[in-house]
Amino acid sequence: MSDRNSAELVIIGGGVIGTSIAYYSAQAGIDVLLLEQGEFGAATTAQTARAFRTYFPRKPYDSELARRSLAEYRAFSAETGVDLGLADLGLLTIATSPQQAAELETDLPFHRAAGAELEQLTPAQAVERNPWLDADTVTAAFWNPHTYRVKPEAIVQGYVDGARKHGARVVGGVTVTGVDAETGVVGTTIGEFTGRTVAIAAGPASGAVGKLAGMDLPVWGQFAELLFTDPQVSDGDLHHLPFTFHPVSGLKTMGMGGQFLVGLERISKQEGMRDIWFQAAVEELPKWYPQLQNVRLRSAWTGTLDVTATKSAVIGRGEDGFERILFAAGFCGHGLAQAPLAGQIVRDLHLGKDPEIDLTPYSLATHRARLEA
Numbered sequence: 387m388s389d390r391n392s393a394e395l396v397i398i399g400g401g402v403i404g405t406s407i408a409y410y411s412a413q414a415g416i417d418v419l420l421l422e423q424g425e426f427g428a429a430t431t432a433q434t435a436r437a438f439r440t441y442f443p444r445k446p447y448d449s450e451l452a453r454r455s456l457a458e459y460r461a462f463s464a465e466t467g468v469d470l471g472l473a474d475l476g477l478l479t480i481a482t483s484p485q486q487a488a489e490l491e492t493d494l495p496f497h498r499a500a501g502a503e504l505e506q507l508t509p510a511q512a513v514e515r516n517p518w519l520d521a522d523t524v525t526a527a528f529w530n531p532h533t534y535r536v537k538p539e540a541i542v543q544g545y546v547d548g549a550r551k552h553g554a555r556v557v558g559g560v561t562v563t564g565v566d567a568e569t570g571v572v573g574t575t576i577g578e579f580t581g582r583t584v585a586i587a588a589g590p591a592s593g594a595v596g597k598l599a600g601m602d603l604p605v606w607g608q609f610a611e612l613l614f615t616d617p618q619v620s621d622g623d624l625h626h627l628p629f630t631f632h633p634v635s636g637l638k639t640m641g642m643g644g645q646f647l648v649g650l651e652r653i654s655k656q657e658g659m660r661d662i663w664f665q666a667a668v669e670e671l672p673k674w675y676p677q678l679q680n681v682r683l684r685s686a687w688t689g690t691l692d693v694t695a696t697k698s699a700v701i702g703r704g705e706d707g708f709e710r711i712l713f714a715a716g717f718c719g720h721g722l723a724q725a726p727l728a729g730q731i732v733r734d735l736h737l738g739k740d741p742e743i744d745l746t747p748y749s750l751a752t753h754r755a756r757l758e759a
């Protein structure tokens with residue numbers, strides 16, 4: 387297709403996922419048109435804690451997507467010269483009861499088979515990695531060195547520039563207002579475009595964009611907030627501390643300047659989550675950080691998390707009349723960790739190629755089954 391109002395692949399959304407799809411698809415010779423309502427990477431992608439991790443407890447398939455994405459980020463950097471800001475951070479996952487430790491241990495072999503590097507630590511070794519922890523409250527810990535700080539804006543700009551270099555039309559300031567799943571006609575604020583395939587990568591708005599096409603895409607936006615403690619060091623910073631995560635409570639911390647950045651990984655449609663989260667973080671934090679017993683927490687920034695019922699993304703092709711529609715959305719707080727592979731999977735699905743990854747955990751059927759359970 388060569389006319390200006392049509393493209394082989396029309397992508398809706400220019401965050402880290404949509405721009406990754408655009409880059410890998412254009413690189414493969416696909417005629418791409420990407421439509422973004424605002425500025426590239428300025429929505430959920432700009433709200434992240436800027437962390438990239440390759441271990442997702444209980445989800446070896448997410449670890450695999452992230453581990454393969456890391457290799458792709460490195461290849462992208464090497465090919466294009468773009469500095470993605472990858473800087474060592476490390477992930478310390480802690481268990482605070484023998485049962486939690488046993489559960490995490492059970493799936494270690496699956497994560498290792500998926501390529502995640504994991505070392506089991508004693509409480510004393512965990513405290514060596516993060517001296518603010520209380521060894522008495524930690525039962526076991528798991529160390530993943532392949533967790534990094536990244537620069538989302540550099541990733542997005544790199545993908546936009548790379549996609550354009552390979553001939554993609556990447557257009558900001560255009561809102562998609564309608565999608566005809568049968569014909570591939572995409573209505574926008576500047577007119578209509580037709581795609582042989584239409585890819586939805588609209589982040590938390592993907593459910594709403596799916597609805598424009600009459601499709602039930604089980605992704606929604608959830609309010610999310612990150613918190614700062616008061617500054618804890620007067621000299622230097624806490625950047626050397628690893629990303630520290632307690633999967634059961636969902637509490638996660640990392641150093642940012644002289645303060646801790648604190649988040650709570652919980653997914654719920656419950657009303658009033660902001661106050662519930664804040665209170666939960668206040669109660670949880672001193673359980674493992676005794677020195678933070680009376681510390682004040684304040685809002686660092688808020689955002690909209692891209693969530694699904696399975697807490698993993700939904701990636702694939704529509705069925706039953708929606709075959710023209712591809713989707714990659716609902717990365718549930720780890721879009722940076724999975725963007726390269728998500729882009730390659732959508733490219734392959736568009737080309738009718740096997741993406742060589744088991745998409746079952748990301749399928750509509752899996753997500754719908756979870757919602758019905």
Ligand SMILES: Cc1cc2nc3c(=O)[nH]c(=O)nc-3n(C[C@H](O)[C@H](O)[C@H](O)COP(=O)(O)OP(=O)(O)OC[C@H]3O[C@@H](n4cnc5c(N)ncnc54)[C@H](O)[C@@H]3O)c2cc1C
Nearest residue numbers: 399401402403423430431434435437562589689720721722
């Ligand atoms: C507080 C917070 C902290 C986070 N921390 C991390 C982290 O440390 N590491 C990590 O990996 N992930 C993190 N995440 C999650 C991460 O931000 C997301 O998984 C990721 O950004 C999703 O990228 P996306 O491209 O799907 O969505 P987005 O970045 O939201 O991009 C979607 C785009 O679609 C556009 N769009 C929507 N509707 C339309 C329309 N109708 N027409 C045209 N364009 C449209 C939007 O403008 C937007 O730019 C965090 C999220 C939050 C909220």
